[in-house]
């Protein structure tokens with residue numbers, strides 16, 4: 001297998017399409033793009049998306065919206081194919097009407113962005129596919145979200161949906177969202193759950209810590225909380241074929257899943273509601289491999305494989321095989337976030353740390369590494385077709 005060129009597919013890579021960037025430029029409150037003047041009078045566009053980030057924001061430019069820049073980044077890092085998604089906070093700040101119209105337009109824009117990307121030489125793959133947007137905002141009629149799922153499903157280069165965790169204002173475990181999970185399950189689209197708000201913000205009082213606490217801890221706890229609420233509400237029992245992909249390797253959930261199972265076991269009301277031990281559900285989810293360390297990736301693959309022990313009929317007592325767990329893990333970069341801290345490095349450390357981590361996971365075979373780099377994505381997203 002290693003003699004054949006290994007395909008690298010980046011499934012966690014973001015864009016602010018030009019229409020979305022224009023929307024952010026029109027805003028006076030976060031999220032927004034503003035024009036910042038330095039003391040010499042030089043003007044520069046800045047992005048402010050997180051509520052707690054400094055008001056002057058961070059530099060933003062064509063790397064966020066220009067497809068040529070995305071392809072240049074892919075070429076520089078030997079990435080063959082990207083499955084791009086709008087970055088946070090998606091449409092979360094819009095009214096239901098605005099979100100509905102914007103989702104429909106941005107999905108068409110993204111289809112065009114993907115469809116007009118080059119074909120990967122000697123293959124039937126486009127170099128770019130996408131995750132669409134749904135108008136999941138407080139007060140939106142659930143039918144508008146279901147309609148957007150149908151729109152995305154009908155657009156040939158969109159293979160998934162990206163979601164934040166707010167739902168219709170009551171989180172993703174809101175029973176009102178069952179029609180959305182039903183439509184997503186029937187469509188086979190991959191649902192990418194991504195954080196934005198963080199959990200634990202009251203602990204982030206800065207002391208000069210910049211974005212470190214919200215990004216390193218707040219984001220992973222938000223993802224873990226959202227996924228746990230989905231498990232506890234029975235969504236994964238009611239929609240067992242739903243394909244949910246968790247950002248940042250599942251955040252804090254893999255490290256806490258046995259504790260979660262124990263807490264459920266000691267609460268009869270919750271335990272009676274679920275069909276399986278909590279650890280079982282971790283084997284039904286997919287995870288990006290954006291964890292930056294081989295030990296963390298190895299641990300995740302073991303926890304995912306261990307879920308097989310909690311299959312009620314066939315449960316095995318064999319040691320959890322990391323290679324089995326790796327089949328649910330997929331390479332990602334988080335581009336254009338985490339650019340080199342010291343200017344224009346040839347290759348971004350935020351990318352090379354993840355590629356080196358995949359290469360170094362103890363116990364993974366070459367096939368498992370190839371799977372995480374690209375083969376798992378090709379199968380999960382059913383890539384191919386011009």
Ligand code: 5CU
Pocket residue numbers: 049050087088211215334337338
């Ligand atoms: O650096 C950041 O703020 C982010 C963000 O907002 N979203 C993301 O996916 N990665 C980094």
